[in-house]
Amino acid sequence: MAFTKKRGNTSPEVSTASLPDIIFMLLFFFMVVTVLRDAELKVKVNTPQATELTKLEEKSLVNYLYIGRPLERYHSLYGTKPRLQLGDKFSSVKDIPLFLEKHKIKVPENRHGQITSSLRVDGEVTMGVVQDVKTELRKSNQLKVNYSAKKRAD
Amino acid sequence: MAKQTARQRLRNExxxxxxxxxxxLLLIFFLVTTTIVEDKGLKVRLPPWTPDAPIADVSSRNVFTVLVNADDELLVRGEQIPITALKDYxxxxxxxxxxxAEFAKKPTKAVISLQNDRSTSYExxxxxxxELKAAYNELWNDLAQLRYGKPYSEDMxxxxxxxxxxxxxxxxxxxDPFQAEN
Structure with missing residues (x-):
């Protein structure tokens, strides 16, 4: 009986006054970690697996070059041979210097040396295409390169 | 007095x-658009571009040549080995x-020359x-263990x-890769 008496006095509602604060906290977290995708993948990229991986530190200092076979819906336009994608369009190797320059403008000048090019290349692609891209990167003096890969479990 | 009461009356929240x-709503928007993809990979520093590749003058005992052909087979210093043996070698x-006598004189002298075919798969x-990087990482680890008593890591x-x-x-x-001879 003593129990019922106690319960009768207190209201059983949980205060929801702090709910907005909690939601806002979550919101800010996601706002900070979010990176709005700027490029839609038009080529199939399934990066190979490796063990000796290093993490890319700052996203703003990285530009991405995708190499792979065009997705099914682009087959009629671009064929099935491995292609290079810069930004959100199919490109040729000759477009690389301009692409790098466009990215460089957005980076403060004192950090130009830290810009990394991340090559996200499909595992099935042959080295010929990759080699041409590498040569072009060397010609444009973009020497910091990252071969994007997945962690191999072993 | 009267003024204050008027303000109090007008207090609108x-x-x-x-x-x-x-x-x-905002939270859901960011939840949907967010992509927490962390990019990992092999960090590589490409050599600077020179029009004609200079042939490094290193005696052959210090050069570890690795050739990968179009069929993804390895030829290391003239002999064919499986990739699983590459790291230890x-x-x-x-x-x-x-x-x-046939291996590198000193670790500082060792040069690894990697050459591939244009038809070698990227994988x-x-x-x-x-594997080559793993070999170096393990050697660095051993040395770091010996010197400082802790493994080699990026943030030491x-x-x-x-x-x-x-x-x-x-x-x-x-x-530069060799063309498939055919």
């Missing part, structure tokens, strides 16, 4: 009850613990590069890292 809903070559290339003091890397420098030279 914004209804904050819908704040949570607005925050929710490379380690033995670089460190040369038994002071063999194989990355696998080979990974810069001076230690430099000391280790000057003792066993990573030199992987990549020649």
């Amino acid at each position: 914004i209804n904050a009850g819908s704040m949570a809903d607005i925050a929710f 490379a380690k033995e070559f670089i460190a040369n613990p038994k002071r063999k 194989m290339y990355v696998a080979v590069y990974n 003091p810069l001076a230690m890292k430099k000391a280790i890397r000057s003792e066993i420098p990573l030199v992987i030279s990549e020649a």
Whole structure:
């Protein structure tokens, strides 16, 4: 009986006054970690697996070059041979210097040396295409390169 | 007095009850658009571009040539080996613990020359590069363990890292690929 008496006095509602604060906290977290995708993948990229991986530190200092076979819906336009994608369009190797320059403008000048090019290349692609891209990167003096890969479990 | 009461009467508050809903909406938007993809990979420094590739003048005992052909087969210093054996072979070559005459004189002298075919698959290339890097990483680890009593890692003091890397420098030279002869 003593129990019922106690319960009768207190209201059983949980205060929801702090709910907005909690939601806002979550919101800010996601706002900070979010990176709005700027490029839609038009080529199939399934990066190979490796063990000796290093993490890319700052996203703003990285530009991405995708190499792979065009997705099914682009087959009629671009064929099935491995292609290079810069930004959100199919490109040729000759477009690389301009692409790098466009990215460089957005980076403060004192950090130009830290810009990394991340090559996200499909595992099935042959080295010929990759080699041409590498040569072009060397010609444009973009020497910091990252071969994007997945962690191999072993 | 009268003024104050008037202000008190006029005190209008914004209804904050819908704040949570607005925050929710924004939250859901960011939840949907967010992509927490962390990019990992093999860090590589390409050699600077020179029109005609200079042929490095190194005696052949210090050069560890790795050839990968169009069928993804490995030829290391003239003999065909499986990729699983590459790491240990490379380690033995670089460190040369038994002071063999055919292996590198000193770790600082060792040069790894990697050459691939234009038809080599990228997967194989990355696998080979990974093995070579693994060999160096393990050697650095051993040295760091010996010197400082802790494994080599990216976030150890810069001076230690430099000391280790000057003792066993990573030199992987990549020649231009050969065309498939046919």
